[in-house]
Amino acid sequence: MRITQGAFSFLPDLTDAQIKAQVQYCLEQGWAVSVEYTDDPHPRNNYWEMWGPPMFDLKDAAGVFSEIAACRNTFPNHYVRVNAFDSSRGWETVRLSFIVQRPAKEDGFRLDRTEWEGRTQRYALRHRAQFEAR
């Protein structure tokens, strides 16, 4: 199941050149770009692991891209995304976030059902990779 989160996720995966162009756009807007990775792309999992601190004061996408490449190398089977944070007054939020790597095979989610008090049923979505890893 293809994970669709952030920008561009309904498009075919971005090529490296396209990623660089997007990152360059972010840098030109003065946003701080950061790289994050996770093996649990649950929609409620907002906080992915940070690949190093956000990068400030960069002028060229090559610097960010070397970090993306390093992260991909270290975690070839994780999801990797790029966030661009706008610190200007009134925004102070992530302005752009997009996935730059997904595992070769995306396992999708499993639905767990738990019996609860009375005859209540509780449901939880869990990413399958989480189970296979453990």
Add this chain to the structure above:
Amino acid sequence: MLDATLSAPPAALPARDADGKLDLGALFTESEVPEFLADLEADLIGLKPVKRRIREIAAHLVIGRAREQLGLTAGAPTLHMTFTGNPGTGKTTVALKMAQILHRLGYVRRGHLVSVTRDDLVGQYIGHTAPKTKEILKKAMGGVLFIDEAYYLYRPENERDYGQEAIEILLQVMENQRDDLVVILAGYKDRMDRFFESNPGFRSRIAHHIDFPDYEDEELVAIARSMADAADYRFSPEAERALVEYVTARRGQPNFANARSIRNAFDRMRLRQSLRLFDTAGLIDREALETITEGDVRASRVFSGGIDAPRSAASV
């Protein structure tokens, strides 16, 4: 013969004629290099060998572009450089210009200059150096990384010095990401030479070694004049004669730093001029405000035995 190639043609022509021959002149004009070289000539006084070398590099880059257009292998040239020379000979200024020219020629994408010293690259404790160096390198990507007094990176007397780690990361990036940034190392000649002896890897990865000569006396006077111009001051004729003597005297005294000494001297002359005008009070006109007189120049301690001599009442 280089100068002949580099003199710009009268008009921009189509870059390629019917026989598939490239018009170098047009290519050259399009690259904005002529304006740049003219700027360089106007802005930088003296420094002949440096300008010559920059022309060579500029020509090489234009020819490289031409070769590319005709399908010959151009191969991005190695553009890392060293600038060696005494203090105040314009190394940083030229580095800034260099970033601009490389940008105009399309060899660096952004054309900014990141100026660092050892402190910015080398960390305080184990594991601190690599992230620090990488961070600076990331900031310099797409531009020029200028490492001032680069020989401090290597401290032979301390074998556990973290400088070595920074050097290794630098070398790796200089080799593998030649398209992404240009590194310029700067420092005094003799110490730079010793630095290269102990780090042969650096020498072989740097294509251009540019030596900045000391300024001649008349060049320093010209520099003083242009500084004054830029700040809307001017020297009276007598003051200019005193300035010539000042330069000669200053050169013989310790801590002479070429154009930097002149800049400092000029700043002090401005202070003296202000104080003189302030003390005389009364009515002043535009001319008085912009003129630096002989007295302002001659009050310098350089004329009374040098900066180490005890202050006399005259030198304020």
